[in-house]
Amino acid sequence: MQPTVLEQIGKRKEDNVVYTVTANCQDCYRCVRFCPVKAIKVSGGQACIEDDLCIKCGTCVRECPQNAKTIRSSTEEVKALLASGRKVAVSVAPSFAAVFDGWRTTRIPSALRRLGFEYVSETAEGAKLITEESFRSTTGGNICTACPAVVNYIEKYRPEHLDSMIPIVSPMVAHGRALKKRLGAEWAVVFVGPCAAKKQEALRPEHQDAIDAVLTFTELLDWLEQETIDLSTCTESDFESYGVLDEARLFPLQGGMLKTGGISCDGTEADVIHVSGAEDVMELLRCRHGNGSS
Incomplete structure (x- = not known):
């Protein structure tokens, strides 16, 4: 059975609606503090979005001072x-x-x-x-x-x-x-x-x-x-x-x-x-x- 579009989302971080540009992440963890559902985890010094926990509210995008959190462009x-x-x-x-x-x-x-x-x-x-x-x-x-x-x-x-x-x-x-x-x-x-x-x-x-x-x-x-x-x-x-x-x-x-x-x-x-x-x-x-x- 072919996977649905939603099942395919997430194979690459850039395919997620909201994702982290790791090169821009400066370890301020502001996004971690402001995420309303705590869907951002720190791994290897990077604040990464757990897509299965994320509700796509965009709070992290607004709060990130380094533009490390971004919305996938269409x-x-x-x-x-x-x-x-x-x-x-x-x-x-x-x-x-x-x-x-x-x-x-x-x-x-x-x-x-x-x-x-x-x-x-x-x-x-x-x-x-x-x-x-x-x-x-x-x-x-x-x-x-x-x-x-x-x-x-x-x-x-x-x-x-x-x-x-x-x-x-x-x-x-x-x-x-x-x-x-x-x-x-x-x-x-x-x-x-x-x-x-x-x-x-x-x-x-x-x-x-x-x-x-x-x-x-x-x-x-x-x-x-x-x-x-x-x-x-x-x-x-x-x-x-x-x-x-x-x-x-x-x-x-x-x-x-x-x-x-x-x-x-x-x-x-x-x-x-x-x-x-x-x-x-x-x-x-x-x-x-x-x-x-x-």
Whole structure:
């Protein structure tokens, strides 16, 4: 039997979504101290990521002062897709507005088209698709998250909560499938977002029909620089869109799923708890388990 993509990941450290550039590691062990799940071990004076323990949250990448912890680049993979002759669509996470703020927000669609993408759209469309289903599926005491790092954490460290998770895909996966249904299965779909864990999510066997490659915003910025595409020279343009997105663009914010569903996130209109950040999520799940909630 042929190994799955996930089983193949890890044969080389560079194949892991997050890995250590050993030549840059200066034995400061800052990553060891900050890893929320203690997935970094010291061996031979090097702080190395234990991939089977890692939840791909990216904390070590942010904290490492030497850039020894890095996210596997998919830029060449995407360039190959664009050069292959296939039509390629791009799904851009709503958080792009925090990276490309101000006047740059309206230039990103044109910049992406200059890179070669034929269809440029917002992942917020996927957020609209899943939110209604999420609230329809909940019966109380459920866990609903679009964060693959949280899913990884529950699967690896809190499996007792698996049955409480609403079986809904993330906006990225929902949007990828919707685009292929709308445009045609022959199209490739590339997701652009802020999170390393999205790369792992796209590789899961059950999601490989949705997303062909994932770029981080950092990769996109570097690629634009390599191609000497200056946003100031790009014209203002819109994303291709089906319907009005409105609150769906707030999805990545704390309480954003509730706002997308038309529910006040102050807790007065629904019996909900919304948390973000590794420490708060882990604490909530610990308390939930300790109280025997379901």
